[in-house]
Amino acid sequence: VSMLKPSSETSSSNGSNGSTADGAEVRLSIEELQRYIEPLPDLENFIRLVHIALAADHEDTRVDSAAVAAELGLDSLALSKLGWLASVTPDVCREGSFAPDYSEWSFLPAYNVHLFRRVHTIDDFLMIESTLVPRAAPEGTTTTSPGTAAFNVEPGTPLPDGIVTFLMTDVVESTLLWLQSRAAMYQAMRRHDQLLTSAIEANGGVVLKERGEGDSSFAVFQRATDAVVAAVEAQQAIQSEEWPQGISLAVRMAILTGEADAADRDYRSPAVNRCAKLRRRAVGDQILVSETTYSIVADILRDDIRLVSVGKRLLEGHDRPEAIYVVQHPAVRLEADVTPDEMFPTLSVLPGVEEQPAS
Numbered sequence: 439v440s441m442l443k444p445s446s447e448t449s450s451s452n453g454s455n456g457s458t459a460d461g462a463e464v465r466l467s468i469e470e471l472q473r474y475i476e477p478l479p480d481l482e483n484f485i486r487l488v489h490i491a492l493a494a495d496h497e498d499t500r501v502d503s504a505a506v507a508a509e510l511g512l513d514s515l516a517l518s519k520l521g522w523l524a525s526v527t528p529d530v531c532r533e534g535s536f537a538p539d540y541s542e543w544s545f546l547p548a549y550n551v552h553l554f555r556r557v558h559t560i561d562d563f564l565m566i567e568s569t570l571v572p573r574a575a576p577e578g579t580t581t582t583s584p585g586t587a588a589f590n591v592e593p594g595t596p597l598p599d600g601i602v603t604f605l606m607t608d609v610v611e612s613t614l615l616w617l618q619s620r621a622a623m624y625q626a627m628r629r630h631d632q633l634l635t636s637a638i639e640a641n642g643g644v645v646l647k648e649r650g651e652g653d654s655s656f657a658v659f660q661r662a663t664d665a666v667v668a669a670v671e672a673q674q675a676i677q678s679e680e681w682p683q684g685i686s687l688a689v690r691m692a693i694l695t696g697e698a699d700a701a702d703r704d705y706r707s708p709a710v711n712r713c714a715k716l717r718r719r720a721v722g723d724q725i726l727v728s729e730t731t732y733s734i735v736a737d738i739l740r741d742d743i744r745l746v747s748v749g750k751r752l753l754e755g756h757d758r759p760e761a762i763y764v765v766q767h768p769a770v771r772l773e774a775d776v777t778p779d780e781m782f783p784t785l786s787v788l789p790g791v792e793e794q795p796a797s
Contacts, residue, residue, distance in 0.1 A: 495547035597700035610722035637672035688722025729761035
């Protein structure tokens, strides 16, 4: 394939398409291109195009090939390759107009493009894209298998090892808010990220890159009590904020303590997966705490923070039940009822478990 073994005529410009000696055209997906070294400049151009699309989405304008070529300094071949990549990426491009040879093109940013606002590499992009389009799991595994979730953190930030506490958050019904007012949501989410990061870092936590689930976040703490306090302070700050154009953000949170190693700047642990499933049981303006976290903080938590049991529940994809607690604080509006079990038809409340308050 000439794209992978370019001739001297094509070696100066890496591409998403190639042709064999007999003229047969070769087309590879972005995910396939990522496996090879030669197309990396084109993939880097694609990531830059994603950020151009984000800016255009903010301004509610089309992305035009001539403007892109001028901004990125692309020659005609690189521009054609970039146009083809855009045309096959519906999470970035919609209502596109493309010349047959992709020498000229324009498109409107896709409704999902805002989900890529923190993308800096093609690996980041593929991780987020994989959560938007269901993929078949490899044979012998499941999509909820423990240890499959990985999170990256910026280089230079020390990560705790061993027994750590994870905090995961998510903005409830954010898609509807994006459709309601995209410009206002860009502004709101920037402020949301600032408030969340401030509360986490003020309590000794480390903010990692988002998992790729849209408007979610992920943080890790050495001390479980710090994670609970950070969550309460973050909820208080978010609820006290005056959001633009009448937007009101409701954030759900989950806290779980478990064993995990930060190998290669990633966390790979069943605890990560379990925390994500616990977050799914939460509703807006709510903080759920796992039984492992509760057992650590119950006797040493601040007096103004209470943990109230809502009983044992099964988490999606897990056989072992989880005793769940909701956080309550007199100065913060926090929901006390978890998501009804009828919303999770495969789950059930285990019989014979009494729900008792715990402070």
